[in-house]
Amino acid sequence: MAVGFPSASVFGQQFPAEIYLSSDGRMLFTGGRAPSGLYDSALIRRIDLQFSQSNYWNLLKQNYESQTEIPATMTVEGVVYDSVGVRFKGETSYTQLPQGSEKMSFNISVDFVHEDQRIMGYKTLNLHNCFQDPSFLREVFYLHQNRHNIPGARAAFIELYINGESWGLYPSLQQMNKDFIEEWFLSNDGANWRADAPSSGAPGPGPGPGGWGDGTAALNYLGSDTALYQEYYTLKSSDTENPWQKLVDACYYLNNTSQANMTTVVPQYIDVDRALWFLASEIAFGDDDSYVYKGKMDYYAYYEPETGRLTPMEYDGNSALVNSNINWSPFMNQNNVNYPLLNKLLAVPEFRQRYLAHLRSIITDQFDVTKTAAMLDGYQSQIDLLVQNDPKKLYTYAAFVSEITTLKNFISTRRSNLLANSEVAQTGPAITDVAFYDESGIVWNAPQNMKETTVRATVTHTQGLSSVKLMFSDQIVGNFATAIMYDDGIHNDLAAGDGVYGGKLPARASGTWMRFYIEAAAATEAKTVTYSPGG
Known part of the structure; x- marks a missing residue:
């Protein structure tokens, strides 16, 4: 959601293609836009x-x-x-x-x-x-x-x-080059690596001498010498100084920060939220050309100069949605130290709950059996005649028809398997009626210069709530600050105990862009979280 967004530009520049506002200007989206x-x-x-x-x-x-x-x-x-x-x-x-x-x-x-x-x-x-x-x-x-x-x-x-x-x-x-980066980030002025050993020739198949998950190119810390990383990563582009040192720093803090300090230190070097979405997506779709399976290739990592953070990015999805991976654990490789995004991040309760919330969103939205079946039927109808007449195709037309059914069955079965996990099956709080109010109490009205903004939401859970937080930032990208929301009748939240929580966005100069979302945690042992907007 967004406050004070006067136009689809970032400090005078246009948004990247994949960052855009809702028609009413209240919601800021990243991704999901239909390609043209x-x-x-x-x-x-x-x-x-x-x-x-x-x-x-x-x-x-x-x-x-x-x-x-x-x-x-x-x-x-x-x-x-x-x-x-x-x-x-x-x-x-x-x-x-x-x-x-x-x-x-x-x-x-x-x-x-x-x-x-x-x-x-x-x-x-x-x-x-x-x-x-x-x-x-x-x-x-x-x-x-x-x-x-x-x-x-x-x-x-x-x-x-x-x-x-x-x-x-x-x-x-699409090629994952600087053009791609520019569509998803504020600029392409950072450094983009492919997790794969540099080679003057075509790489051969298979995991190589160390095998998958050998502790080399999964953002493992190999030491302080940047040359150690140049053996396992290929720098595809860079317009930033000392790019290899940026990679070393991210690997160092991911692997060597104590668990007690993970939530404050690691987000300075890695986009943790996007990393968790990345892991949840690869695991949900059973992608074995992936970080979560191979741990040393088939993903990219981009250093974003505007935030100083590294973002892992999925690459090579032709081996996703295969039946051999349909029973993958939602926490696969979490106990393997050679997969630090899984091993380190999922060991932190706050990050683990965020990961689970993202996984539930994928199950709800991208694993909707009815919608995905209709989508697959649409694709099949679109390409059916071309497949029949393809003179070079590797498989028969009958195999094409059968494989569409296989994909539908994967979605249905994988959804059921994931929901059968006790942690995934937890229900988070319900967050509804989110809105902001200016200093005069007018809903969805941008505040005046240097005036605070009130945010309210109705939040409930059958077992009560552990916390409700207002996460906000006056930057288009980067980490969020936190403000506690209350239901005590004295924080612009209406009546005490009525389920309506209130919080404040700090005063800013007119025209300042403000992003915010709400995080609510249930008063359960796991402290299951829900976000609004969802995810």
């Missing part, structure tokens, strides 16, 4: 690649390990893009394809020769071959659901033609 433009999910665009080399296919195969691109002319909706760079991409999706298959994944650099060339604002295309996904839509669906809660790539379907020959249907996924 290149990634408009209602459209299936045709992409034509024309190679001049007669041996282009052999060149692409020869260049796989070196990741060297070869030039091609790309045409999309009548617009010609000269000299784009094309190469095969992927790991197991390339090395484990059936003998003779030509359904490769492609990386297309629109700016390969012409530095300023873009397609609808983007300079890179990622076309995935749906290896191990007969449904064609597992990753598109997963990203669509995740983007409500965490930074996630945009995705849509395209139809690919190479030298006039149909290569069939492909999901097209």
